[in-house]
Amino acid sequence: MHSFAYKNGFLYCEDVNLADIAAQVGTPVFVYSKKTITDDLREFREALSPLKAHVAYAVKACSNKAILNLMARQGAGFDIVSGGELWRVINAGGDSTQCTYAGVAKTEPEIRYALEQNIYCFNCESENELREINRIAGEMGVKAPVAVRVNPNVDAHTHKYITTGTNENKFGVDISRIEDVYAMIAAELPHLHIKGLQMHIGSQLTDKQPFAAAVEKVLPIVKKFITLYGIEFWSIGGGIGIVYDGCLESGKPEWWAAHPEQITIQSYAAELIPRLQPLGIRILVEPGRRLVGNAAAMLTTCIYEKKGEAKTFKMIDAGMNDIIRPALYEGYHEIWPVREHQNDEILADIVGPICESGDFQAQNRRIADVQPGEVLAEMSAGAYGFSMASTYNSRPLAAEVLVDGDKWSVIRRRQTLEQIVEDECLPE
Numbered sequence: 001m002h003s004f005a006y007k008n009g010f011l012y013c014e015d016v017n018l019a020d021i022a023a024q025v026g027t028p029v030f031v032y033s034k035k036t037i038t039d040d041l042r043e044f045r046e047a048l049s050p051l052k053a054h055v056a057y058a059v060k061a062c063s064n065k066a067i068l069n070l071m072a073r074q075g076a077g078f079d080i081v082s083g084g085e086l087w088r089v090i091n092a093g094g095d096s097t098q099c100t101y102a103g104v105a106k107t108e109p110e111i112r113y114a115l116e117q118n119i120y121c122f123n124c125e126s127e128n129e130l131r132e133i134n135r136i137a138g139e140m141g142v143k144a145p146v147a148v149r150v151n152p153n154v155d156a157h158t159h160k161y162i163t164t165g166t167n168e169n170k171f172g173v174d175i176s177r178i179e180d181v182y183a184m185i186a187a188e189l190p191h192l193h194i195k196g197l198q199m200h201i202g203s204q205l206t207d208k209q210p211f212a213a214a215v216e217k218v219l220p221i222v223k224k225f226i227t228l229y230g231i232e233f234w235s236i237g238g239g240i241g242i243v244y245d246g247c248l249e250s251g252k253p254e255w256w257a258a259h260p261e262q263i264t265i266q267s268y269a270a271e272l273i274p275r276l277q278p279l280g281i282r283i284l285v286e287p288g289r290r291l292v293g294n295a296a297a298m299l300t301t302c303i304y305e306k307k308g309e310a311k312t313f314k315m316i317d318a319g320m321n322d323i324i325r326p327a328l329y330e331g332y333h334e335i336w337p338v339r340e341h342q343n344d345e346i347l348a349d350i351v352g353p354i355c356e357s358g359d360f361q362a363q364n365r366r367i368a369d370v371q372p373g374e375v376l377a378e379m380s381a382g383a384y385g386f387s388m389a390s391t392y393n394s395r396p397l398a399a400e401v402l403v404d405g406d407k408w409s410v411i412r413r414r415q416t417l418e419q420i421v422e423d424e425c426l427p428e
């Protein structure tokens with residue numbers, strides 16, 4: 001459950017009025033709740049406590065240094081997808097030996113860096129990648145810990161751009177070939193140490209069933225690999241979905257009671273524990289979105305209203321460069337006025353300043369009739385929000401703020417125009 005709610009006519013994050021942050025830091029700004037993140041991490045731990053489980057936070061969901069530092073201090077490991085993310089984890093005070101490294105196109109410098117930093121395991125996605133890691137580890141005189149990502153070919157029932165576990169996707173090795181690949185590693189790649197098996201079937205799954213189906217399908221293979229190779233862990237990936245439509249209400253227990261179908265950390269754990277416990281090996285989970293998604297709102301200011309022939313537009317000061325999810329995969333975010341309104345809803349499109357028709361945050365949305373100058377909160381903005389931001393249209397990256405009770409701190413200053421161009425230069 002998150003910590004955003006209306007109190008005394010204003011939207012608060014924990015005990016901080018979001019209007020105060022907007023007034024002092026300006027907009028757009030991402031505001032994260034420390035309590036939401038730490039509560040959810042604890043909930044994962046407790047729910048999975050019957051297993052030898054470990055939570056590896058998927059860094060790409062939100063990689064701000066303060067957020068990574070918070071995760072590290074709470075004892076989370078990290079699932080990374082690049083050398084840059086490994087560097088970020090270390091820079092933020094995280095432990096490189098708690099990092100699992102996924103990704104389909106790891107380069108030689110990245111592999112060397114990860115070996116030097118003694119990461120927990122490479123989660124490999126192809127035979128050629130395994131051969132390359134074997135070669136580099138051989139040159140460095142070390143043994144590289146590896147797991148292979150198996151593609152269980154189950155449909156995650158999520159948007160086509162974020163489903164990853166069918167044989168149409170670029171990720172992992174087909175389940176029909178995984179045993180041959182492990183046999184090949186054991187026979188031919190002496191500089192690799194087979195440490196585990198990995199899978200990850202997609203993102204924003206709101207139903208438990210695909211997780212259960214994937215675990216059922218891969219379970220016999222894990223049992224075989226425990227016997228054959230003595231694997232010590234099975235990573236079952238991330239992907240647990242969050243509430244986008246209904247976000248604000250889902251800050252209250254009543255909402256959850258009325259929506260028993262929505263996946264929760266407890267229902268996910270209850271579905272998987274009976275299947276996983278008998279294995280006795282370490283289980284890694286790699287949540288990204290579920291740990292940070294509902295933990296942040298992005299504040300933005302309404303700049304103009306425009307009444308067109310067919311539609312009313314509210315223009316805001318945040319664009320697809322700040323949150324790309326609606327443009328990239330039809331992502332849905334609730335948008336609420338920071339100053340509470342009563343009974344003045346209209347139908348409008350909420351659009352940004354960018355010169356692209358795809359630059360909208362909401363279309364045909366019933367929303368409070370906010371006026372220019374008013375601040376809006378775009379909810380569920382913590383995951384794949386700031387981490388996907390760009391400076392397109394020469395727009396500085398937004399600021400980020402972390403709330404802790406009645407206190408708040410800037411955890412990323414707003415970028416300046418000088419910073420946008422600082423690495424550009426004229427030809428000699």
Ligand SMILES: *Cc1c(COP(=O)(O)O)cnc(C)c1O
Nearest residue numbers: 058102203238239286287288289
């Ligand atoms: C992106 C990713 C995750 C996290 O996915 P969420 O949907 O944010 O939980 C976990 N594991 C791997 C390998 C990923 O690529």
